[in-house]
Amino acid sequence: MKIDPAQVEEVARELYVRALKILPPDIKRGFARLDATETDATAKKVLGTMITNIRVAEETENLLCQDTGIPIYNVTIGRGVEIAGTELRDAIRRGCERATREHPLRSSVVHPITRRNEHTSCGAGVPPIHVDFCDEERLVIEMIPKGSGSENNSWLKMAVPADGVNAIKTFVIDCVLEAGGKTCPPTIVGVGIGGTSDLCMALAKRAATRPLGTSCADPEGAALEASLTEAVNGLGVGPQGLGGDSTAFAVHVEIAATHITMNPVAVNMQCHSARRASASFTRAGVEYGF
Amino acid sequence: MTHHVLHMPVSEAQARALKVDDTVTIEGALFGIRDANQIALFDKGRTTRFDMRGHAAIHTAPNVRKIPPSSEHPTGYAPICVGTTTSARMERFTRPLMEKLGVRILIGKGGLGAGSLAAFAELGGAYLAIIGGTAALETTWIEAIEDVDLDDLNPESLWKFRVRGFGPLLVAMDSHGGSLYDAVDRKARGRRANTLARLGVK
Numbered sequence: 001m002k003i004d005p006a007q008v009e010e011v012a013r014e015l016y017v018r019a020l021k022i023l024p025p026d027i028k029r030g031f032a033r034l035d036a037t038e039t040d041a042t043a044k045k046v047l048g049t050m051i052t053n054i055r056v057a058e059e060t061e062n063l064l065c066q067d068t069g070i071p072i073y074n075v076t077i078g079r080g081v082e083i084a085g086t087e088l089r090d091a092i093r094r095g096c097e098r099a100t101r102e103h104p105l106r107s108s109v110v111h112p113i114t115r116r117n118e119h120t121s122c123g124a125g126v127p128p129i130h131v132d133f134c135d136e137e138r139l140v141i142e143m144i145p146k147g148s149g150s151e152n153n154s155w156l157k158m159a160v161p162a163d164g165v166n167a168i169k170t171f172v173i174d175c176v177l178e179a180g181g182k183t184c185p186p187t188i189v190g191v192g193i194g195g196t197s198d199l200c201m202a203l204a205k206r207a208a209t210r211p212l213g214t215s216c217a218d219p220e221g222a223a224l225e226a227s228l229t230e231a232v233n234g235l236g237v238g239p240q241g242l243g244g245d246s247t248a249f250a251v252h253v254e255i256a257a258t259h260i261t262m263n264p265v266a267v268n269m270q271c272h273s274a275r276r277a278s279a280s281f282t283r284a285g286v287e288y289g290f
Numbered sequence: 291m292t293h294h295v296l297h298m299p300v301s302e303a304q305a306r307a308l309k310v311d312d313t314v315t316i317e318g319a320l321f322g323i324r325d326a327n328q329i330a331l332f333d334k335g336r337t338t339r340f341d342m343r344g345h346a347a348i349h350t351a352p353n354v355r356k357i358p359p360s361s362e363h364p365t366g367y368a369p370i371c372v373g374t375t376t377s378a379r380m381e382r383f384t385r386p387l388m389e390k391l392g393v394r395i396l397i398g399k400g401g402l403g404a405g406s407l408a409a410f411a412e413l414g415g416a417y418l419a420i421i422g423g424t425a426a427l428e429t430t431w432i433e434a435i436e437d438v439d440l441d442d443l444n445p446e447s448l449w450k451f452r453v454r455g456f457g458p459l460l461v462a463m464d465s466h467g468g469s470l471y472d473a474v475d476r477k478a479r480g481r482r483a484n485t486l487a488r489l490g491v492k
């Protein structure tokens with residue numbers, strides 16, 4: 001299956017705008033669930049405002065949140081997909097630039113030292129493009145605008161084996177306390193466990209951006225997800241840190257094997273504006289989803 | 291719990307009348323501040339031609355569209371999406387904003403710290419919480435971008451919006467030492483030991 005770079009560019013452009021405007025159905029269901037169970041009056045009002053905002057964004061075809069985030073593209077390349085890697089990469093970048101210019105969107109990306117904004121949402125190494133593979137004959141591009149309020153709440157701890165899983169649990173609870181309202185709760189708390197330091201952080205990001213209702217493939221990880229979700233929501237941080245039961249939609253865990261001397265744990269959070277959009281290229285054409 | 295409709299600018303007495311848990315709607319002018327413009331004003335010695343005395347400032351950097359200037363859009367900028375950013379990053383600018391520029395009210399999300407709370411008490415000000423991440427809704431409260439300064443920092447320019455029915459916002463920090471964030475934080479940290487025990491952490 002040959003892929004036309006011009007079409008990838010178009011899709012990369014469209015995905016950025018779609019992601020910013022339409023919240024995925026699993027997140028909307030997450031809101032409905034929290035709204036039904038929240039017991040705090042202020043928290044209920046805050047959740048109500050967030051739910052109204054989702055509707056207003058769709059009705060006015062506006063962005064859900066002003067923060068256009070750091071654009072992230074996750075690419076899954078299937079069997080028999082034909083496109084040069086460099087062409088794919090450049091097409092995604094062009095699409096991201098075009099979305100910024102043509103919509104227009106606020107470019108939230110600057111040089112880290114000069115703080116210069118090129119007004120393209122692009123820069124050195126940005127957008128990050130992550131590549132994975134699958135067996136089917138398809139190309140999938142997922143786009144995630146990662147807001148800074150949640151991204152600024154990222155932590156890594158290289159704990160030691162002697163501290164065991166207790167170190168992981170304590171770390172997650174302390175990160176949620178530290179984040180308070182700064183990360184726009186209710187959040188998806190992404191927890192990476194194991195790997196190297198960089199892999200651990202990447203796992204946390206993958207966990208934070210995984211659809212609600214999915215669980216960790218590893219049963220140990222899945223069990224931790226359940227107990228940590230309950231624990232985090234017992235803290236009372238609440239939506240926007242103003243108190244309540246709805247601190248997190250869920251805690252998600254992703255794991256990787258690690259070294260005999262290591263016990264790394266990372267936390268990355270996704271805010272309530274848990275935006276995602278994806279497109280799948282098959283022989284039948286391009287189909288948009290979440 | 292009182293609801294206040296504030297036509298900007300306001301007096302010190304009006305700012306001091308705001309109490310935690312009250313709600314506020316802002317009418318008239320609203321200034322947009324951000325990391326870069328406050329670094330420019332308070333670290334790099336730049337100045338603004340805006341008179342911000344008695345006014346409210348919101349932690350923001352909007353999405354705008356450049357268009358030909360008109361009576362509706364005098365600056366040549368139309369608002370697309372105006373939201374709110376995390377206030378905590380700009381904690382150290384609360385005092386100079388109030389002392390040097392006379393700002394009375396800050397609007398943001400996630401709350402500010404002890405330094406800001408002290409400044410509100412000493413100088414007469416308050417922090418109003420908006421619901422972060424609800425920018426589509428917030429944008430419907432913005433009538434126009436009335437003026438812009440320090441525009442070389444775009445999108446982190448110093449913005450002047452004209453707003454109508456901007457709210458309801460929640461008074462989350464006041465001039466009487468009250469902070470909803472401190473109260474929630476204390477309570478949540480108080481639950482830490484029990485939470486960990488239930489997770490089996492000894």
Ligand code: SF4
Binds near residue numbers: 067150272423
């Ligand atoms: S943390 Fe998320 S919801 Fe909050 S302002 Fe940033 S992008 Fe928007």
